[in-house]
Amino acid sequence: MVALASITSLLTGCSSDSGSGGAGSTGSGDPLANVTAKELIPSGIVGLGPNGVKSGTLDQVKLTEDEVAKAKARKFRVGIVMQTMNIEWSTEQVRAIKDRLKEYNAEVVGVVDPNFDVTKQVSGIENMIQLKPDAIISIPVDDTATAEAYRKIGAAGIKLIMMDNVPKGLKYPDDYQGMVSSDNQGNGAVCAQALAKFIPKGGTVGVLDFGVDFFVTKERMKGFVDWMKANRSDIKIKTTEFLDPANSGKDAGNFLTANPDVQGMFTEWEVPAVGIDQALRAQGKSVPITAVNIASDVAMDLATGGNIKALGAQVPYDQGLAESDMAIKVLLGGTVPNWVGFPSVPVLQKNVLDAWKQVYHQDPPAQLVKASEATNGGK
Structure with a gap:
């Protein structure tokens, strides 16, 4: 995504009390200054x-040399059905899938981009089935509304590997x-732990929650709320929902106007985080924000000391590699875990460049390097 064009706000906030998860108090310092991402x-x-299963391991997904040789000889065909291609999480997943499948002499027959539209995704799934790939790798726009379309994949004899969510049933x-x-719960906990350091005892935080049946965003919300309840029960949490990511800024603005006591904000990925940031700027306010995912715009705001204070990052490139390995292994007759989860990657102003390299393998x-060098000595 394109970086925010003009980021001029300076880092403000509260200096934290001593001790883990201590409440912030009004002051001129950065409460995360002495906190490491680790x-x-x-x-x-x-x-x-899904269904409460524990994570498997990458060793259970990794292909043996014999399996790689067999895959190259079979020349499998794989389709990709995304939820959108307008975020770096998606583009990096697809890049990794293509990179890995190329190693196995497999063909990507197409990439569906429904831009968060359920109807377009259902149509895209049906069209992809007609191409008769050996496997499809996909993430649903809506866990419930797309379920019947996803059932058709297995009925057509096509293997299905899911990203992030599993449709209902x-x-x-x-x-x-x-x-x-x-x-995703871990990423929500990372965001809560970082945001709590800005909030004074008895303070209030707001949550801009995705009001769609979407497993991973609900997991992030749970991780955030559970951490707050366990470690900062003094903090009051107010929640509002958005349905259309494109209108999240308007929803955030209405919420902030109606709740002037909010001293920090959390949301479940970078698109609504940018919406919150834009709403705050329009109102002339500076409020700390934490969110999940590292992308160009939120990384730039974080690096330059804007409203974004910390991120809990996913590792989309690594996830794409694992999804590809899963697809090939099951096509060769193997079994892979129900779910494989990757640990959270906390991102602060001081480690934003290193985190970018870890997340994207690039x-x-x-522009981000220049901004970080100007504010943080290039770290």
């Missing part, structure tokens, strides 16, 4: 996968053969 990493995978391993995601954009 300190925010949860101990192990916090969440569970689909059974493992009959309807789908595996799912890959980041530890050097960060030149």
Whole structure:
């Protein structure tokens, strides 16, 4: 996504009390100044996968040399059905899938981009089935509304590997053969832990929650709320919903106007985080925001000391590699775990460049490097 054009706000906030998860108090310091990203990493995978399953391991997905040789000889065909291609999480998933499948002499027959539209995704799934790929790798726009379309994939004899979510009612391993995601509850906990350091005792935080039946966003919300209840029960949480990511800024603005006591905001991915940031700027306010995912716009705001204070990042490139391996292994007759989860990657102003490299397996954009060098010595 395009970086925010003008980021001029300076880092403000509250200096934290001593001790883990301590409440903030009004002051001129940065409460995350003495916090390292490593300190925010949860101990192990916090969440569970679909139907409450524990995460499997990457070793269970990795192909043997013999399997790689067999895959190259078979020349499998794989389709990709995304929820949108307008975010870096999606483009990096697809890049990784293509990179890995190329190693196995497999063909990507097409990429469906419904732009968060259920009707377009259902149509895209049906069209992809007509191409008769050996496997489809996909993420649903809506867990419930797309379920029947996803059932048709297995009925057509096509293997199905899910990203992040499993549509309602689909059974493992009959309807789908595996799912890959980041530890979304863990990412929510990372965001809560970071945001809590800005909030004084008895303060109030707002949550801009995605009001659609979407497993991973609900997991992030659960991780955020559970951490707050366990560690900062003094903080009051107010929640509002948005349905259309494109209108999240308007929804955030209405919420902030109606709740002037809000001292921090959390939302479940970078698109609504940008909406919150834009709403705050329009109102002339500076409020700390935490969210999930690292993308160009939120990374730039974080690097330059804007309203974005911390992120809990997924690892979309690594996830794409694992999804590809899953697809090939099941096509060769193997079995993979119901769910494989990747640990959270906390992102702060001080480690934004290193985190970008870890998440995307690429050097960060030149503009982000320049901004980080100007504010943080290039770290």
